Amino acid sequence: MKSLRHAATLLGVAAIGAAAVAAVAGAAVILQIARRVVTPAVRVADTEVLAVDTGAQTIELTRTPDTELPGQYGLQTIGTPGYVKLGAVLSTTDDRVRRKLLTQIAPGAQLDRQAVFSGWYYSSPAELHIDYESVLIGTPAGPAPAWFFPAKADAAASTTWVIQVHGRGTTRSETLRAVPVFHAAGMPVLVVSYRNDGDAPRTRGGAYALGAAEWQDVDAALTYALRHGAEKVVLMGWSMGGAIALQTVVSTTNRAAIVGVVLESPVVEWRSVLRFQAQISGMRDPLPRLAMDALSTPWSARLSGAEQAIPFDTLDMVARAGELTEPILILHSDDDGFVPSDGSHALAAARPDLVTLSVFTGARHTKLWNYDQTRWVAAITDWLTARGIIGASAR
Structure with a gap:
């Protein structure tokens, strides 16, 4: 009987410990989400350069809801041109889009495969x-x-x-x-x-x-x-x-x-915007709400990287x-x-x-x-x- 009570005690302590670990881990996730909200973002690649025809002055990109948009846009790249202006959509397939280049790209110019499609049309x-x-x-x-x-x-x-x-x-x-x-x-x-x-x-x-x-x-x-x-x-x-x-x-x-x-x-x-952005990132309630709660409380806002509570x-x-x-x-x-x-x-x-x-x-x-x-x-x-x-x- 004594051994059973001892075992039960150990199980209880283990359960409390596991709950504490889970709570700490959950808090860390919430603070990480909150930190993303207030940390100035670095734009990450959202498309790839698949082909460039310098003769026809066209470019092929991976097809996304943005890269298939009609109109004139910019493309931030790593390589010789740096910033490239894009014109009309010439053709599309299931996974790629071909657009007119409005920035002249010379034969032999280097473009990194990773790129950022942008509404910025003028960079200077x-x-x-x-x-x-x-x-x-x-x-x-x-x-x-x-x-x-x-x-x-x-x-x-x-x-x-x-x-x-x-x-x-x-x-x-x-x-x-x-x-x-x-x-x-x-x-x-x-x-x-x-x-x-x-x-x-x-x-x-x-x-x-x-x-x-x-x-x-x-x-x-x-x-x-x-x-x-x-x-x-x-x-x-x-x-x-x-x-x-x-x-x-x-x-x-x-x-x-x-x-x-x-x-x-x-x-x-901001609340509906952050909930929407959390949803498209695969996060579900209550995480967005808890992250906003963290940002609106002075001590947890500072832990999230904010300089002040977000009102x-x-x-x-x-x-x-x-x-x-x-x-x-x-x-x-x-x-x-x-x-x-x-x-x-x-x-x-x-x-x-x-x-x-x-x-x-x-x-x-x-x-x-x-x-x-x-x-x-x-x-x-x-x-x-x-x-x-x-x-x-x-x-």
Whole structure:
């Protein structure tokens, strides 16, 4: 009997130990998931270069929902060209797509097989053939580089500036696609960087705050614009840049100067976005919820790599829709594939008096300009005109 009690005790201790180990392992998984959310992402290869015909100037890639999209795109590669511009889809099979090359590739040029298909079409401001200058903006994180594109000399709207805010895991080059439409409308454009994006200064922890801290750097850009001739400002945010732009609107002391907000494939609230991204990564509840709980609690947020707790309620602009007073244009594809358009629809439904929602289909995430440049430009230009931000003669 004594031996049985001893055995039972050992089994109980073993069970408690196993449960403790499982709990520790589970906590480690949750913190790892949380860390991915706030760690600046390095873009990984999402397609392969299968063949290049330098005579016909064509390229074959593995077929994915992105690489088969019609329109003009970029391809980040390792090798001689570095960055390659892609044109129309010429043919497809079950597993590959053949596209026209818009960047001349010489015979013998080397392209690594691994590549990243991108909506970035311009990698450098010089490619726009518009006058620009490099400037530094003093932000709370330190001096952040920006590109400034002055308005045309005869532009009537030259005191209304546009500030462009890029998304997560990208740099300011992402937003260069939008510069020509605003420049054509007579508006100066300031393309900014923000903390931990690879261009602007790195903070001690080097982590994203999902807009809760980055807005301060955009606010500094807003102050810069007002000190250098701007009287009014339109903010444009891409993906996570949308979350940053919205936080700037509701947090800045310069709010009276903001006359409009343009959002491209934006994050309007984070919870549904992170649940969606967890789902497509194969994770199921309760892991996403527990990871968000970890990020919203100060001690576990720090263990996850965040510099501060992430205030998901503060970042939920659907819940805070009543605080908005500025006209907003949202451009979003219903098959975005990365940031679902649900939040955009919800914000439009909550504030139909302020929000104009232009819904695309088939365009995927932040590739609306690439997919249908004519419609994208018209949507922005028509909205600027309808809101009186530019005159009809500036179209």
